[in-house]
Amino acid sequence: xxxxxxxxxxxxxxxxxxxxxxxxxxxxxxxxxxxxxxxxxxxxxxxxxxxxxxxxxxxxxxxxxxxxxxxxxxxxxxxxxxxxxxxxxxxxxxxxxxxxxxxxxxxxxxxxxxxxxxxxxxxxxxxxxxxxxxxxxxxxxxxxxxxxxxxxxxxxxxxxxxxxxxxxxxxxxxxxxxxxxxxxxxxxxxxxxxxxxxxxx
Numbered sequence: 001x002x003x004x005x006x007x008x009x010x011x012x013x014x015x016x017x018x019x020x021x022x023x024x025x026x027x028x029x030x031x032x033x034x035x036x037x038x039x040x041x042x043x044x045x046x047x048x049x050x051x052x053x054x055x056x057x058x059x060x061x062x063x064x065x066x067x068x069x070x071x072x073x074x075x076x077x078x079x080x081x082x083x084x085x086x087x088x089x090x091x092x093x094x095x096x097x098x099x100x101x102x103x104x105x106x107x108x109x110x111x112x113x114x115x116x117x118x119x120x121x122x123x124x125x126x127x128x129x130x131x132x133x134x135x136x137x138x139x140x141x142x143x144x145x146x147x148x149x150x151x152x153x154x155x156x157x158x159x160x161x162x163x164x165x166x167x168x169x170x171x172x173x174x175x176x177x178x179x180x181x182x183x184x185x186x187x188x189x190x191x192x193x194x195x196x197x198x199x200x201x
Contacts, residue, residue: 010084010086010087018076022075025068025072025075026072029062042057042061044058044114046106046107047111055105056102058116058117058170059098059101059118059120059121061116061117062117063116078126079121096124096181096184097120097177100173101120101174104169109167117167117170120167120173120177123156123159123171123175123178124176125178126148127182130146131178131182131186132182135183156175
């Protein structure tokens with residue numbers, strides 16, 4: 001009799017990882033606010049050796065509760081969408097964006113500044129989701145990307161300099177990381193070419 005192949009549901013795992021990451025951001029900010037530690041000092045310090053650690057830590061740090069509150073809704077939505085369907089691919093995408101955003105900021109931002117916040121990831125996830133359908137040639141992903149662009153495309157003006165106290169470099173290189181991830185990881189094999197249906201005796 002024919003055996004129907006079923007794809008494992010990924011949304012529970014995607015939801016769990018997303019909730020865990022958001023919770024981590026809030027725990028880190030609570031620790032920063034309620035202890036003598038000044039964790040924000042561990043953000044990206046451009047072109048300084050000690051600032052290299054910030055490439056890893058900066059997306060976990062926020063300058064205030066308001067900063068974190070502003071980032072949380074899009075972090076939750078976009079990370080969930082990136083992970084949905086293929087969790088391992090979504091984690092790889094996040095890793096690429098994390099590295100490109102951090103390293104780019106470290107290389108080009110003004111010396112004597114400190115850069116923190118998850119908005120670089122937000123910009124990267126948004127660009128990835130907008131573009132991946134074009135690279136993967138999947139209509140559903142193209143439509144989702146178009147919807148996200150209509151809803152949040154205005155955010156992308158944040159890659160331009162001009163607003164004091166905002167790391168446009170983090171936004172810009174986060175977006176670049178999303179483009180790189182879409183080009184390299186959202187490949188055409190996502191279209192899900194059908195394999196022959198197996199038959200059992």
